[in-house]
Amino acid sequence: MKTLLLMRHAKSSWANPSLADHDRPLNKRGQRACRLMGSFLVNSSTIPDKIISSTAVRARETVDGLLEAIGLENEVAYNRDLYHADVATLLEQLQPLPGEIEVAMLVGHNPGMDEFLDFICDVQDHMPTAAIAEIEFEIPHWHELTINTPAKLKNLWKPREIQI
Numbered sequence: 001m002k003t004l005l006l007m008r009h010a011k012s013s014w015a016n017p018s019l020a021d022h023d024r025p026l027n028k029r030g031q032r033a034c035r036l037m038g039s040f041l042v043n044s045s046t047i048p049d050k051i052i053s054s055t056a057v058r059a060r061e062t063v064d065g066l067l068e069a070i071g072l073e074n075e076v077a078y079n080r081d082l083y084h085a086d087v088a089t090l091l092e093q094l095q096p097l098p099g100e101i102e103v104a105m106l107v108g109h110n111p112g113m114d115e116f117l118d119f120i121c122d123v124q125d126h127m128p129t130a131a132i133a134e135i136e137f138e139i140p141h142w143h144e145l146t147i148n149t150p151a152k153l154k155n156l157w158k159p160r161e162i163q164i
Contacts (some may be wrong), residue, residue: 002137002145003154004094007050008113010034010130011060011063021035026061030072033130033159034062038069040162046134048105048141050075052093054082059107071091082108087119088147091131097142102143130159 010030026034041047047070051064055078063076081089085108097104113127121135134155139145 002101002139003046004133004135004137005046005103006090006113006116006127006133006135007037007062007066007105007107008028008060008110008129008131009056009062009107018124022056024055030064030129031064034065035069036159036162037130037132037157038066038123040142040157041066041132042070046103047072048103049101050097050103051078051105051107052079052082053107054078054085054109055080056083056109057080059083059109063107077080083107084109085112085135087112087116087142089131090116091120091145094142094145099141101142115122117153117156120147120149120151123153123156124158127156128158128160132157 010026012024013027014028027125053059056093076104090106093106094104117123117133133153136152136154137145137149139149
């Protein structure tokens, strides 16, 4: 069985309207939320073996905050294809992962995160910023993952609901 942690980037800043969307950083709330979610993952013993993230500044800063809270040097890959990725693109990021990766994390953007939950897990819920969905696939290898692979949404953790 493989586990995916699907995370929407934390809250970004709109303070500088001249910045391109890709270049917007996190605001203070977003910085706190990604560290909170990282601490929560540590407390729940759900640590990703591999993180694949959008190259957007807000996604990179979300990963930095997570890793700071986790206190580990996790392997991170940054891929521009995750910037506003659709469901198929999200799945394509997971398929090449080696078999020893049990827990993978994708950090990206909406509407792709919500669409993934709806299409893959048949769950119509909204992923607010910094939310993490824990999804299980009953497959032994990531390369077996397809758009038709049965998936189970185990948890949908939202920052405003987390108490540590």
